[in-house]
Amino acid sequence: MSTAVTPHLLEDTPLPPSAGGIYRRQNLLTALVTGVGLAFVGWLVSHAVLQGSHWGTDMVVTVTMACWVVGFNLGIGTFNAPIRWLAGHDQSDADLLYAAGVGQGARRYWKFCTDHKVVGTQYLVLVLILFFAGGGIAMMIRTQLITPHSSFMSPQTYNTLVTVHGTAMIVATIIMVTGPFTNFIMPIMIGAKDMAFPRLNAASFWVVVSAVPCLLAVFFLGGVNAGWTTYAPLSNQDPVAMDTFALTILTFVTSVTLAGVNIIVTMVTMRVKGMTPGRLPIFAWGSVIGSALGLYAMPAFFLAMVYMIVDRTTGSSFYVAAQGGTGWLYENVFWIMGHPEVYVILIPPVAAMLEVASTFARKPLFGYFVVLGAFVAIVGLSIMVWAHHMFTTGFAPDLNGPFMLTTELISIPTGLLFLCIVGTLWKGSIWTRLPMYFVYLFLWNFIIGGVTGIYLSDVPADEAFHNGMFVTAHFHYTLLGGAMIAAVAALCYWFPKVTGRMLNERIGKTAFWIIAVSFQVTYLGMFWEGLQGMPRRVAYYDPIFEHANQMATVGAYFLMLGFLVLLYDIIHSWRNGAQAPANPWRAKSLEWKVPTPVPLENFLVEPVVTADPYGYGEPSQPSQPAPAPAPAPALASAGTDEGPAPGGGEVR
Amino acid sequence: MADVMERTEQQPELDPGKPPRASGLILTLVAGLVVVVVLGILFWWQGYKSPSGTEVAQPIGTATVNGVTMPHVALSFQTYPDASGSVNGVPIHPGGNPSWPAYGMTNEFQVPAHALVTVTVQQYDSGGSLNNPWFATVRGTVGGVMTVDGNVVSSVDPDHVGHTFTVRGTPGTDPAFFLSVPLPAVAGTNQSDNGPHHTIVFSFVSGDAGVYAWNCEYPCGTMVAGFGGTMGAYGYMSGFIHVV
Amino acid sequence: MSSDVIDEVPPAAPAEPKPFFSRSSGKILVIWLVMTAIGVVISLVAPHHLMPSMISEQGNTAIKTVVLFSVLAAPVAALVYAIATYSLLAWRRGSQETPPEDGPPLRGNTPLTIVWLIVTSFLCIVLLVWGLAELSAEAASHPGALQVDVTGQQWVWTYSYPGTGVESRTLVLPLGRPVQFNVTSEDVTHGFWSMALGVQVDANPNVVTTLQATPNKLGNFTIRCSQVCGIYHAFMYSPGEVVTTAQFAAWLRSQGASATAAVRVARAGS
Secondary structure (H helix, E strand, O other): OOOOOOOOOHHHOOOOOOOOHHHHHOOHHHHHHHHHHHHHHHHHHHHHHHOOOOOHHHHHHHHHHHHHHHHHHHHHOOOHHHHHHHOOOOOOHHHHHHHOOOOOHHHHHHOOOOOHHHHHHHHHHHHHHHHHHHHHHHHHHHHHOOOOOOOOOOHHHHHHHHHHHHHHHHHHHHHOOHHHHHHHHHHHHOOOOOOOOHHHHHHHHHHHHHHHHHHHHHHHOOOOOOOOOOOOOHHHHOOOHHHHHHHHHHHHHHHHHHHHHHHHHHHHHOOOOOOOHHHOOHHHHHHHHHHHHHHHHHHHHHHHHHHHHHHHHHOOOOOOHHHOOOHHHHHHHHHHHHHHHHHHHHHHHHHHHHHHHHHHHOOOOOOHHHHHHHHHHHHHHHOOOHHHHOOOOOOOHHHHHHHHHHHHHOHHHHHHHHHHHHHHHOOOOEOOOHHHHHHHHHHHHHHHHHHHHHHHHOHHHHHHHOOEHHHHHHHHHHHHHHHHHHHHHHHHHHHHHHHOEOOOHHHHHHHHHHHHHHHHHHHHHHHHHHHHOOEOOOOOOOHHHHHHHHHHHHHHHHHHHHHHHHHHHHHHHHHHOOEOOOOOOOOOOHHHHOOOOOOOOOOOOOOOOOOOOOOOOOOOOOOOOOOOOOOOOOOOOOOOOOOOOOOOOOOO | OHHHHHHHHOOOOOOOOOOOOHHHHHHHHHHHHHHHHHHHHHHHHHHOOOOOOEEEOEEEEEEEEOOEEEEEEEEEEEEEOOOOOEEOOEEOOOOOOOOOOEEEOOOEEEEOOOOEEEEEEEEOOOOEOOOOHHHHEOEOOHHHOEEEOOEEEOEOOOOOEEEEEEEEEOOOOOOOOEEEEEEEOOOOOOOOOOOOOEEEEEEEEOOOOEEEEEEOOOOOOEOHHHOEHHHHOOOOOEEEEEEO | OOHHHOOOOOOOOOOOOOOOOOHHHHHHHHHHHHHHHHHHHHHHHHHHHHOOOOOEHHHHHHHHHHHHHHHHHHHHHHHHHHHHHHHHHHOEOOOOOOOOOOOOOOOOOHHHHHHHHHHHHHHHHHHHHHHHHHHHHHHOOOOOOEEEEEEEEOOEEEEEEOOOOEEEOOEEEEOOOOEEEEEEEOOOOEEEEEOOOOEEEEEOEOOOEEEEEOEOOOEEEEEEEOOOOOOOHHHOEEEEEEEOHHHHHHHHHHOOOOHHHHHHHHHOOO
16 A cells, blocks of 8 residues: 555635635525525516607616526526636636636535536436426316316416426426536536536526526516417517517526536547547537537527517517518427537437437447437438428429428338337347336337338328427327437436436336336327327317327326426435445446545546446456555656556546 | 546435325315416406496387387497496496597397397497408398388498497307398498487397397498407407397 | 456357348248238228318328328338347347347448338329429419418407408318418417318418418318417317308398399409
């Protein structure tokens, strides 16, 4: 045993009492105060300046909500570093350590904290809140639809609920894996100490938090009738709630862009020695590819909303036909975002799920480069298919054929993905722990979702089904039954690393079965509605659809029940679950080689990677590295890469 | 880094945690249910209720239409230039946007099924051109006519319409039923909630029992095509008829 | 590093490389055949039962497409389901605390991938050819088609028959004659949709979109608005009816067309 110096853990660094500067006083509460305060000032000023003008109210609401977003971010500390840099008084090392959460304990979760693990955990909580809020709204919607002419709510309330439900869920599903898990796990997975831009990481989180009240304000400002797709010109006609809706989107896209840039740069520049692109875990690739697609697509949504705000506040006519504009402009720009966006939602969870499949079949990922190629092909094709959402708009009938072609082509790389998933299961040693349950449910659901998408890609069939409940059932099968279930698999998989506790399996499996069965009841009922010809976004329907709706509503209630059981499992296990070892699944990627709880800088010794994390069953590579040789003497400083390699392979 | 290995190897046994308790699970489910019910009450309360309750048609005898004898009831409502005023101390549209035109005194009505309903409307508002002149014709009334200030007409000038009363069944409810009556505009510039008005009277035979939706087809709102603002908010220029 | 990262028992490497396909393939084949059969039966039965009865050629095309695509999808879905099911039957190792021994290190199988790629591409081409054939049949123009101008407005559909002066909120069509719908909107975007008639196209303000249908059965149908258009979107529907040519002419007259106009429009092109 050598007498090496006890390594100095960065999180134990004592900080001077002035470290962090204004950060010391900033937290969620101060952000709420400054946000509301600046919004009030913005409202006062804009109201005084614009009182009486024809478009004034829209401008007032837009300015007020924009002031809220800026004020909130001022209050939480998003702008601290740029302001100090501009003032020539850049943050010191002690400030940076403070910003990383040193010495603050649990309080750092309520503050602007640059530690990617804290940001990941914050995202996880936000995603859970968004899902249950959106789910609660779904319960309202299904309750209205339990009878054909329910007097439960007015048509305007119903349309607004549908809009907010859709938007909350879209926001939640876009960030559900890249927010919590790419942030928390990916840097460790590639051997890095943090993301490439830690402050940007924290900023992306708090910016999306500031978008949430903008969305909630929709309820108080008259509601939005136009669904989450907010087609013009109906959304030009909606009350001022549409302006705060547009602000929500502008803010959200900003956050996603910041996060996407961060993820890509991190993967490109922060990989540790030996982590060649071919040795990257597929989850890292999935996160990067999904984020890259998001960088292409989401700005289109931003642009569509900018035009909308300009139309509504100044009376311009991007979208107003009577003055020379066209709703088709909105539809095209929106769907240029909208189709790639579903792959932004889908690819990171699927990539995470592939990690789970590999670990719990105790086999390498089947067809690593095939999966990569499939991801790239899907992403590339997804850019060229957007008008399949517009087959029935009459926009450009001659383009229907080409778009049908490109859309049906996507089934080919998707099919290859399925090949790789079942290939990973093939002759595996299936370890039926909780995360693996969700992999199987994904397979079942995504086949149904994907196949029904193919019906919709055929133009004449789309004429029968477009904008009916068939479409709603299709995308719930793919996004909820596919992407979200894969995200739940990822949650169950990485829960021990993120929280330090094991998720209770018995409750989890109970939740699984309730979710799995009630999901089918709910959405097969919805397919039934769609086959019969029920339109979307209707609060009242023909009694011929009644049985199908009752089936969907009862299924939905049980689905919520299942998710509540899962929520209980998460909360209980997080607080009182069995303590987790560092590598409960005996997996091979780098995140499992660091202790739980993960130190601030992730690695006590920088790893050297010599193989990919899929070495299961390979006789020349034992599943664990050989015991480390005695470390080189007299090299007491941490961080050299000569020490034992806790990396994804073994030291040869 | 042997000390690191040593330190972590000396980690105490992993804490097995506390077992889950049924009380915790029940609490979660109850909390979820409470949230959903509270939200439900909020949306129910702010949503569907008409500003001032339901007006029930008054029975006034029996009538014979096309050889069929049926009950005869009477209904009346008004259309106002703005919802700010009140009539006999009763506000036109309580809690509403005072600058918006509104139907009053309520937007929900109840009539018996297969009955002759005679409706009297006082129209106080100005108007203009319909988006589609089709709605300037009286449709679905007995004889296809109505009386405006005592004169029997079957249509009005499509460029001088104040509002319309257009009714159809909710989906699946008596699809053949359709009623659309144009309410001519008050000329000049001195329209007000107590000012000059037209009196329109028409009769129609109500359909099967069920819920029917009515709305105004004259673009008296704001924004695109004049169908935003008051037109796009439930309760001012839209409502329901319960046929029982 | 922490001790609990190191296995107590190193996993046993497989003794000799097993063939990729083996007896398990036979059992999977059986499961696959059973599941395919179930899927095909559902595909042949469910669409006809659940979708409305169609009254036009276009509507019939939609049902045929749903049936064909379902039948083609059944074996594909069944393959994935069969392998997944078999994996749980034959390769399942339980849910104990520590992981089971590793499986064989199958990192890929190039011939299999190529075969899979070829088969899925072939299926895709079949779908595409079918779709393109349908599209061109749909786009074929019928010079003598009955013209119907469809106007969507918040929240009523009206239908005009050029040449007769008739505008109505119910859509009446003569049997057996191609109809061309010229669809527009007075305000926001609406969706002119009837599944039984096999038509859907948006009604956009200031533009006219067109599509065609040929009713081939007498009966009633419903047009519903499919593109959310405000608070009363759910109430924007019209009854429709397919009638004989004589009944159609009579109906036009009842709506105010002159006798000559009614007869001319009803009979032209037939």
